[in-house]
Amino acid sequence: MGGIRTRGVVGLGVTGLVAPLALAVTAAPAQAASCTTSTGPHQKRVEKFLGRPADGRQSAADCTAIRAFQAKHGITPAIGYAGPVTWGVMDLMNKQKAVGNKPNKDGKCPVNKGRIACVNLTLQLSWIQDGKKLVYGPVPVRTGRDRYETRTGLRKIYWRDIDHVSNLYDVPMPYSQFFDGGQAFHSVGLSMWNPPGSHGCVNMTKKDAKKYWSLLRSGDDVFVYGRKPGT
Template sequence: MTKRSHVRCRRSRLVRGRSSLAALATLVGSLVVLGAAGASAAGVPGVAPREDDGTTMCRLSTGPYQRQVEKYLGLPEDGKQSAQDCAAIQSVQSAYGIVPADGYAGLVSHRAAVVDWATRHKASLTGCAGRSRLVVCVDQTRQLLWVRQGKKIAFGPIPARTGMPGHRTRNGSHRIYKRVEKFWSSLYDAPMPFSQFFDRGEALHASHRPIFEDPGSHGCVNVRYADARALWSLLRVGDGVEVFGRRNGN
């Protein structure tokens, strides 16, 4: 078995605001919110400044995942953006390093809201059978990963990124059969740190890309570098990997 023939993985603005208020108002009218140093959003429809420093704009237009984000963040589920919604979404965006942190309920914000919810509701993480030994649970629908031992969650939940259309991560019950801490993919000419292979060329490994962004992987399960390192210390050859659900997005 060669690394080239079996690895299917890939490694893979705020636009600076214009200084004039007139230009800012024009752009806001098209539902694109731009932060401008020294510019005030007072009186501009669809925009509100954040309460922290007044310079980061809050996008008050309703996003395509508005109701889902409201649900996961415990907000009133009316499917309409409000200043309260926007501030809560901005907080989650900032916590997960999402740029721009504009409070808009798009797909990336939805994925972050799911992780935020999951960390507060671990008992609700279902779909992965408990075993006497460790099993990695990969929920493709919610783009989550956690490790279970029996009825106890031993690690996570954390955000994960699975395969894009045409390179779907294969669902099913697997076991880790090989671990390579400093793996280099000759197929993609890319580093894949802390690789733990569980199904032919599919592996759990670190990614340096922002974890919530599209496109998905070429079949591997991508996690953040620190999470991959923690999984490396926790797991061993023979531990289980359960993959289920279907990724929403590219």
């Protein structure tokens, strides 16, 4: 999320979730904390997700695998503990994968608007459709955290800036397409599952943000619905 300050002139599909560990844009730095020997409340489910022997007991190898997952997705502290935040990210990945290529199966995103960008906050997924035809996606996104929620409803893209810089947070927002006040689609160099979320914008990988930039135009509809877990 950011205001109107520019630099220069104004102006993923879910199939990848089959291998969720490979989807982060940039890995978070490894934490210096020691690897825990404690068995977490979600140990067995976390082990199963990671392809580890699902015996529900923490081992050194389990901890190493869990820490790697936590570091990659910016989950702190990255000490290999199978806690609720770690399992929550994995559970969301499983739910996203289950959507397949039918993100609007429930029909909640309007099919009478022509080309429209849809954002499902509950599943943290976005896609572009034209009527009932899926044009691109679904792709994982990172939306607003608690108290900075991405606002729901039907909006339109009203301003685009490929090299935008936030005047609130002084951070780059490449491929920005604003659709509701300071809220926009734009790319970030973070994992899409990095908690707790954005300051209201719909974060995307660079690949997906570039594709949205090429497919959408000012005046195109955007529909945001659902509720992000934890907000």
